[in-house]
Amino acid sequence: MSEETKKYLYVVTHGIETPERSASPFFLATTAALLDHESTMVFTITATSLLKKGVAPSLHIKEGGDSSTLQFFIDQAREAGVKFLVCAPSLDLNDCTVDDLIEIDGVVGGTALNEMAAQADVVISF
Numbered sequence: 001m002s003e004e005t006k007k008y009l010y011v012v013t014h015g016i017e018t019p020e021r022s023a024s025p026f027f028l029a030t031t032a033a034l035l036d037h038e039s040t041m042v043f044t045i046t047a048t049s050l051l052k053k054g055v056a057p058s059l060h061i062k063e064g065g066d067s068s069t070l071q072f073f074i075d076q077a078r079e080a081g082v083k084f085l086v087c088a089p090s091l092d093l094n095d096c097t098v099d100d101l102i103e104i105d106g107v108v109g110g111t112a113l114n115e116m117a118a119q120a121d122v123v124i125s126f
Contacts, residue, residue, distance in 0.1 A: 008032040008039045009120040011113075015046030015094070016059060019070070022050055023061045025126045026073035026082075032122075033080035041077070042113055044087035047126075048094045051086065051101045074102070087113060 010029045014021045025041060033039040043051055050056065056071040077084075083105040091097060091107070098107060108116070117123050 004036075006032075006037045006121040007119060008037050009116055009123045010039070010041045011117075011123065011125040012041055012043050012047040012050070013045040014126060015049035016055060017046060017049075019059050019061055020063070021126060022059065022070050023068070023073045025124075026070075026077045028124065029082045030073070030077045030080045033077070033082050039077075039081070040083040040085060040116065042085045042087060042108065042116070044090045044113075046090075046094065048086050048090040048096065048101070051084065051104065052094070052096060053100060053102055056102070 008029065010025045012025045016022075029039045029041050050059070050070060056074050057069055059070040061067045061070065061073075084103075085106050085108050086098070086101065086104055088107050088109045098104070
C-alpha cells in the first residue's frame with residue numbers, strides 16, 4: 001500500500017427491508033477501489049440479507065422494478081476489488097450460514113471489526 005493509498009471501511013447495517021438504501025454503500029466502496037484505495041465492506045445486522053444467494057438479481061433499488069438491481073452494484077464492486085466481510089452474529093440473525101451467501105472474503109467478529117475501524121483512514125456507516 002503506497003503512502004497515498006487510504007483504507008476505507010464501509011459498515012453496512014440495512015438489508016432487504018430497505019432496498020433504496022442498498023446501492024449507495026456498494027457505489028461508494030467501488031469508487032474508493034477505483035481510486036486505488038483499499039476498500040472493504042462489512043455487512044452486519046440485517047445487511048447480511050443482501051448477500052444471500054438469489055437476492056441481488058431480483059432486488060430493485062427503486063420501487064417499481066424499473067431501476068437497476070442490486071446485482072449490478074455487487075458486480076461492479078467485485079470487479080473493482082472491494083472486499084466483502086460478514087459479521088459472524090449477523091449470520092444467525094438472518095437465519096443463514098456462509099453457504100447461503102454469495103462469495104465473500106471472510107467472516108469477522110466484533111474484535112476484528114473494531115481493529116479494522118481503528119486502522120482505517122475512513123470509516124463510513126450505512
